[in-house]
Amino acid sequence: MTSRSSQPEGRSDGGHDIHGLLDRFARLGATPGGGITRLCASPADGEARDLFAALLGEAGAIVTTDGVGNQFGRFPLAGVEGAPLVMAGSHLDSQMRAGRLDGTLGVVAALEVGRTLMGRKRDGAPFDADFCAVNWTNEEGARFRPSLLGSGAYAGHHDAAFALSRRDDDGVSLGDALEAIEYRGRDAAPAVPACYLELHVEQGSVLEEEGATIGVVARNWGALKVEAVFEGEQAHTGPTRMDRRRDALLAAAHAITAARALADRWPGRLHTSVGRLLVEPNSPNVVPARVALSLEVRSADDAVLAEAGRFADALLATAAAEAGVGLTIATRSERPIRSLPQAVGDLVSFCAETSGHRTLRMDTVAGHDALSLLGRCPLGLIFVPSVGGVAHNEREATHAADLDAGRDVLLDAADRLCRAGGSPERATRSPGSAPERTERRPGSAP
């Protein structure tokens, strides 16, 4: 084995080379702009799932796929039936023209943790929990809505039938799309784990600005997500008198500008957006009859979120009234502001600080699969810095050393958990194997 530790992208110490793996996954759904488009249950997603399953199998995992396409790779570390389970993962699906790290980092890192822990088991490490790497279906919500469909079904927030019946803009259901790529599984999902971990890129710029390497997520921002439909009257844009038009797109435009203005009531504390608009019939010379609009309002402050939610409801109604069109709220869902379990955060901080990484307790503004499991099991969400805070963009990037740091912290936390029956409290006090890695320095042999 050649020492390549001066080139983090090519390191191959014991097999957990996440850089080479990230490169391999980045080829599946690659875009000309250097990112990926790997929509849920697309052919490219199928290829990424095939690669994940093959790598899991090579690494000694038992690979299963549940009824909504979640992929699990269980590494039998404990050597006994019914051992507690430590789970880690994220998602392989992406937005359109997205970055290569979002989701994939967490899946690849979990795979490499599993491979490494299997090696340590062969070397005699005394594990008393199994480890499971997971790829959740449709985290993004780009092709099928809502987001977090796979982890949400696993956690019992909705049933599998609901998830499978979601349709994309061409009317294809998730169930049929999974069948087409042969990932509508028949296996039972594993029981809820003793502890769940997820490594993810921050997608914001807080870590970079604070000079920290490891973000220990302590809380999630709350979110209000509204799918509104404006119903106007289809008409000719030429002869139809202006005062007789009932323009659904004009209503949507009023709503979009009002939603942006709403954010300025609480600068820095409220994020608002309209990211999606479906216009019908969408012809240059036809007054739009129907526009479906996706509005999001996010805040970390319960009072702000509640008041902003009332403003959001009102601005939609006002926009409809201004354009003289009808309004239907198709869906309105709230994700509450919640704290993540302290004990898992303490474990992650302990592992990071033991390795000399500067940590920061922080919020997640974005949703992640980990949040689906909140209240179901102890869980930890670990961030590494996003260069310039760029996310959902082909230019998304994280420095190689930060990726390594995230992978090492995930590995250390998982290792400790798998020696402590999955208990984060016990894991923080367990010996682990961190010093083995932190002694490694550029130029030294592994």
Next chain:
Amino acid sequence: MTSRSSQPEGRSDGGHDIHGLLDRFARLGATPGGGITRLCASPADGEARDLFAALLGEAGAIVTTDGVGNQFGRFPLAGVEGAPLVMAGSHLDSQMRAGRLDGTLGVVAALEVGRTLMGRKRDGAPFDADFCAVNWTNEEGARFRPSLLGSGAYAGHHDAAFALSRRDDDGVSLGDALEAIEYRGRDAAPAVPACYLELHVEQGSVLEEEGATIGVVARNWGALKVEAVFEGEQAHTGPTRMDRRRDALLAAAHAITAARALADRWPGRLHTSVGRLLVEPNSPNVVPARVALSLEVRSADDAVLAEAGRFADALLATAAAEAGVGLTIATRSERPIRSLPQAVGDLVSFCAETSGHRTLRMDTVAGHDALSLLGRCPLGLIFVPSVGGVAHNEREATHAADLDAGRDVLLDAADRLCRAGGSPERATRSPGSAPERTERRPGSAP
């Protein structure tokens, strides 16, 4: 033959039963809401073209299709090579969920005029011009842009290669779409006619409000059509700070509301609209990176149109600046305000008034294939009332008696033109055969 003249929809006097034909065409691309969706070069358009060609052939026409799919049915009335040509028609393509009359009326009426004139020729009428019924390709601009592609190619405003290379939102070219329905023709188009006539529903409410049955179009409104592209930066709607977002959809929303406000500067004299918006990537949790927007500005006043055009350019730039995004003007085309030939209008008025119909000289706000031929040959555009002014809508309707009136005026004008070498001046003084029809009354035998 049974007399059914008390039921205008079923009249069958001499074969020119446009109501039965309109019913037959309305079944091709029929929508559940009672309208049609017959996008250009779709399978439904192919079926409508097949029916048109078959009916032309049965009626004794020589049917040809040119390189951009325009269909011509030449009725050899004059009996000599190189006879002048009188042409009439419109288009069989439609908007999404549109009415059954828009375009189809003009095609069906031209077909029935041809059939009737052939009968009169057999009965010994002395024609000295041939008649040609035409179906122009892609009038609507719903699937392929710009609109008026077929008549524009025929009139030489752009070449066939340009028209065939236009692509729909799925990237399919007009050429390939026409091949697929077997209507990319190989025939030469007929030479520009001595006179062109088009019967169309008004699509506005002027005739209804004025109590007139036949609109004689004297002028078209000018139009400015702009395809603008806002280029922002794709980002996550969650963690991305509001002040760092460059939201292309927010720019579009500013433009849409500003365009609507612009119309209020000249109430009743300026129509503005944004009918089409393409949002990328169009995901609920992604700040839109790119929005293409179709803006239209229409007026019958040159000074208003020029000033409104400057405002339109400025509002797009302002919208881009407000959202901090880039702006590209992909296309910017102006249709000037022009008068239609007086002589053809006089002929149409003469025919209508001879039959006792109240006429109105009026504007067309919408574009029509006839306008493509302005400056190329004498032409006339004949309107019949739209119930409630409803257009580009499944509820589009015209009273049966008004449809009959339009058909009769078109027939009379075409008959006179075909006895006058295609000259509108001579045709107005020719004997024609109008009295034969105006003597017919409900309840009387044909």
